[in-house]
Amino acid sequence: MSRATEQPRRVEYSESTRAALVDSAVELFTERGYARASLDEITGRARVTKGALYHHFGGKRALFEAAFEEVEIGVVARLADVMPGERDPWEELRAGLEAFLRVCLEPSFQRIVAQEGPVVLGYQRWYDLGERYTFGLVRGSVQRLVHTGRIEESVSVDVLARVIFGGLSSGAATIAGSDDPNRTSVEVGEALERLLRGLRDG
Amino acid sequence: MSRATEQPRRVEYSESTRAALVDSAVELFTERGYARASLDEITGRARVTKGALYHHFGGKRALFEAAFEEVEIGVVARLADVMPGERDPWEELRAGLEAFLRVCLEPSFQRIVAQEGPVVLGYQRWYDLGERYTFGLVRGSVQRLVHTGRIEESVSVDVLARVIFGGLSSGAATIAGSDDPNRTSVEVGEALERLLRGLRDG
DNA sequence: GTGTGTGGCATACCAACGGTATGTCGCTTG
DNA sequence: CAAGCGACATACCGTTGGTATGCCACACAC
Missing domain, CATH: 1.10.357.10 (Tetracycline Repressor, domain 2)
Incomplete structure (x- = not known):
């Protein structure tokens, strides 16, 4: 069975992590606003660390833009x-x-x-x-x-x-x-x- | 000459300091926005320190409100x-x-x-x-x-x-x-x- | 004039934050 | 199977808003 058309597990994990970050970003930006929503809390709610965040996004603004979209x-x-x-x-x-x-x-x-x-x-x-x-x-x-x-x-x-x-x-x-x-x-x-x-x- | 109706020099100084803080706050909030305008720069431009700011205002928000008004x-x-x-x-x-x-x-x-x-x-x-x-x-x-x-x-x-x-x-x-x-x-x-x-x- | 506030600040410091540099682990690929 | 890379975690740094404290000129009582 060829794997060429399939998606590796890692990609699914990665997309899931990204989605979790965006979701908790939407929640916390809504609750506290941009300035008062800390990255530590956003990543904490998504059960990852800042390393994951800065791997997927350029920074807090970029994360906000993703939440916006x-x-x-x-x-x-x-x-x-x-x-x-x-x-x-x-x-x-x-x-x-x-x-x-x-x-x-x-x-x-x-x-x-x-x-x-x-x-x-x-x-x-x-x-x-x-x-x-x-x-x-x-x-x-x-x-x-x-x-x-x-x-x-x-x-x-x-x-x-x-x-x-x-x-x-x-x-x-x-x-x-x-x-x-x-x-x-x-x-x-x-x-x-x-x-x-x-x-x-x- | 009675001084009862006059204003002591200190009061003038105080009002001048307050006005200078509000003025530079208006300038810097306009230039950089609320988040990126630091209190150090605002007080620096007004030629005072944070001590003066927190003597006249409750904090950054209160200063913004004064600038707003x-x-x-x-x-x-x-x-x-x-x-x-x-x-x-x-x-x-x-x-x-x-x-x-x-x-x-x-x-x-x-x-x-x-x-x-x-x-x-x-x-x-x-x-x-x-x-x-x-x-x-x-x-x-x-x-x-x-x-x-x-x-x-x-x-x-x-x-x-x-x-x-x-x-x-x-x-x-x-x-x-x-x-x-x-x-x-x-x-x-x-x-x-x-x-x-x-x-x-x- | 000398003690005793008190208003008007300056200075020193702290905790929290956004961001970066580096380390680690597992999967893939040649 | 070794080398490389993607996907993170950890440790750390500079800056920031805010606080605690110190200082000094001046007013007023006596």
């Missing part, structure tokens, strides 16, 4: 389900917003992606990564609205999507910080819908 | 000039937005208030401080629109203001990160105006 990948997977990209663009955007508001209630997304992402990674890196994931979905939705003539072409798609994304993020943070998240969630939805009305027609 | 106070002073609070609420909002976008181009506001504020101070503390300063202006402006019947009362003033504020901040960050800030500034202005149109009438 893991969170984003999970979010995009769920959002993509709700936005088939075929129905009415307005309905699609609305459905996407609703799902996004739910995502923004999750602590990991709040802390790692929305809050500390731009600070730890630097704005430019954060922008580039976001483009590939969550923000890319918003941007795509807005772009479809423009291309199908639902919004005047005079507006910059990129900038408009950025502003909407900011409103979404802020709304999400408001929900998370509220003492009655469910009620606030409804209010945020209303406020967003009211704002998006300004985009209709031309 | 200094930046906010300066911003509010300039914004208050443009928003007299008497003319047409819509015109007032527009003027305020324009001035705010200019403010958001300043690195100190970007870094200390918008980016690291919620991370370092915690969301709740950041919210409370923002309420007193910049965000309070946006909120007041929106509230006036609602009270004068320009916007339906069904919407939560607080939440709507939060979402708008988020859009503003995001727009400002987009401007700052752009390679052609002037052009992007115009685009952000257009996108915001388009969005705010949705609030008109009822």
Whole structure:
């Protein structure tokens, strides 16, 4: 039996170690934030040492970036389900917003992606990564609205999507910080819908 | 000549030391960010030692909070000039937005208030401080629109203001990160105006 | 003027952290 | 089977935020 196509045990072990590191990184960065989450605790929870960490990642920032991407990948997977990209663009955007508001209630997304992402990674890196994931979905939705003539072409798609994304993020943070998240969630939805009305027609 | 109403020299010295610490804190937090700005460098630039710092402030966070407030106070002073609070609420909002976008181009506001504020101070503390300063202006402006019947009362003033504020901040960050800030500034202005149109009438 | 605080710092020090240099062990490969 | 390499563990280092203590000018009581 040839082993050429198989994967050696060591590779599985290695991938498992890496995954454990990323998972406990997501947990601890969410719980304590980037600065207060120590590498010793992260590696301890993953039952390895710093040697393993620095074997797999370049440093704390690189580990954060990996955690960032893991969170984003999970979010995009769920959002993509709700936005088939075929129905009415307005309905699609609305459905996407609703799902996004739910995502923004999750602590990991709040802390790692929305809050500390731009600070730890630097704005430019954060922008580039976001483009590939969550923000890319918003941007795509807005772009479809423009291309199908639902919004005047005079507006910059990129900038408009950025502003909407900011409103979404802020709304999400408001929900998370509220003492009655469910009620606030409804209010945020209303406020967003009211704002998006300004985009209709031309 | 009585000295009862005068201020002893020592008090002047003390206030001067405190001010110097806050000033160099604003500078270095802006340049390097909270984590990478060391207390030794901050105190060094202010030509004192850590002893002075810990005499005036409870720690690094407290110093950041003082720096935060200094930046906010300066911003509010300039914004208050443009928003007299008497003319047409819509015109007032527009003027305020324009001035705010200019403010958001300043690195100190970007870094200390918008980016690291919620991370370092915690969301709740950041919210409370923002309420007193910049965000309070946006909120007041929106509230006036609602009270004068320009916007339906069904919407939560607080939440709507939060979402708008988020859009503003995001727009400002987009401007700052752009390679052609002037052009992007115009685009952000257009996108915001388009969005705010949705609030008109009822 | 001489003791006695007291405010306003400076100095010396500590624990914890991110990061590096080196050692070790087992698997693979020639 | 020896040589090499991948996947870590261990030991250590420099820097950092924070603390404990010391010092000195000045105010005030007597």
